[in-house]
Amino acid sequence: MTVRKLQQPRGWAFSFAVPIVKPLLLATTRRDWHGGEKLPVSGGFVLVLNHVSHVDPLLAAHLLYDHGRLPRYLAKSGLFRNRLLAFFLRGAGQIPVHRASSSAVGAYDAAVEAVRRGECVVVYPEGTITRDPDLWPMRGKTGAARIALATGCPVVPVGQWGAQELLAPYAKVPHLVPRKRISMLVGDPVDLSDLAGRPDQRGGRAAAVQQATDRIMAAITGLVEQVRGEQAPPERFDMRRGGAQADEHHQDRKDTA
Structure with a gap:
C-alpha cells in the first residue's frame, strides 16, 4: 500500500478533523487498499466511486489523504443548513449542490x-447511495463526465466494498465492533480522449457525455466486481424505472439495521 506525504496546505478544517477522524477510522476499519499508486501525485482530476454508505466520503478522504491529496466534494446543500457544519464544510473546500435548481450550474x-486549480474533486456518479437490492452500482448521472470533458482531466475510478458493514445504507447507528475490512481498488x-471536443450539434455533445458516463460506470462496476469477487448484473439498476421497489427494499434494510 503506497503512502505519500501530503504536499498541499491542508487548512484549518482538515487540521482540525484529521486528528479526530483518522484515529477513529483506524480503530474501526482494516484497510485493504490496492492501486493507490495510480492516484495522481499532482494536478487536477476527478475521483469517481460507487456509493454504498453515508460513511463513504470519510473513507474516500482517508484513501486520498494517505496518498497525499485532499478531497473536494460535491456535497448536498442540505448539509449546509446547519451553520456550524456549513462553516466547517466551506473551510474544507466542499462544494454545495442545490439539486433541481439554477444553483446546480x-x-x-x-x-x-x-x-483547473489542480485539485481532486470526488464524485459519486450514482448521485445517492445505490438502490440496487444487492448494492451494485446503479446507472450513473452525468456530472463527473461533464467535468472531465470540460477540463480534459483524468477520471480515476475506485471500486469499494465494506463501508456498508460499518454503516448500513440509510442506517443511523454504525456497527463499530469488530473492525470492518474496507476494500478499495x-x-x-478512464479513457475519454476520443469524446473530448465533440461538437455540440445534433446531439453530439449530449451523446458524448452519456458515452463518457457509461464508460465511467463500467470502470467502477468492473472494479467492484474484483473487490467483491462476484459478477454484477448485466443491466445496471435505473432509479427512474425501479425506484419505488428499491425504496421499499432499503426501508426494510433500514428497519432491520
Whole structure:
C-alpha cells in the first residue's frame, strides 16, 4: 500500500478533523487498499466511486489523504443548513449542490474551477447511495463526465466494498465492533480522449457525455466486481424505472439495521 506525504496546505478544517477522524477510522476499519499508486501525485482530476454508505466520503478522504491529496466534494446543500457544519464544510473546500435548481450550474462551475486549480474533486456518479437490492452500482448521472470533458482531466475510478458493514445504507447507528475490512481498488484512468471536443450539434455533445458516463460506470462496476469477487448484473439498476421497489427494499434494510 503506497503512502505519500501530503504536499498541499491542508487548512484549518482538515487540521482540525484529521486528528479526530483518522484515529477513529483506524480503530474501526482494516484497510485493504490496492492501486493507490495510480492516484495522481499532482494536478487536477476527478475521483469517481460507487456509493454504498453515508460513511463513504470519510473513507474516500482517508484513501486520498494517505496518498497525499485532499478531497473536494460535491456535497448536498442540505448539509449546509446547519451553520456550524456549513462553516466547517466551506473551510474544507466542499462544494454545495442545490439539486433541481439554477444553483446546480454554479456547483458544476465551481467543480470545474477546482479541477483547473489542480485539485481532486470526488464524485459519486450514482448521485445517492445505490438502490440496487444487492448494492451494485446503479446507472450513473452525468456530472463527473461533464467535468472531465470540460477540463480534459483524468477520471480515476475506485471500486469499494465494506463501508456498508460499518454503516448500513440509510442506517443511523454504525456497527463499530469488530473492525470492518474496507476494500478499495483504484483503477486506471478512464479513457475519454476520443469524446473530448465533440461538437455540440445534433446531439453530439449530449451523446458524448452519456458515452463518457457509461464508460465511467463500467470502470467502477468492473472494479467492484474484483473487490467483491462476484459478477454484477448485466443491466445496471435505473432509479427512474425501479425506484419505488428499491425504496421499499432499503426501508426494510433500514428497519432491520
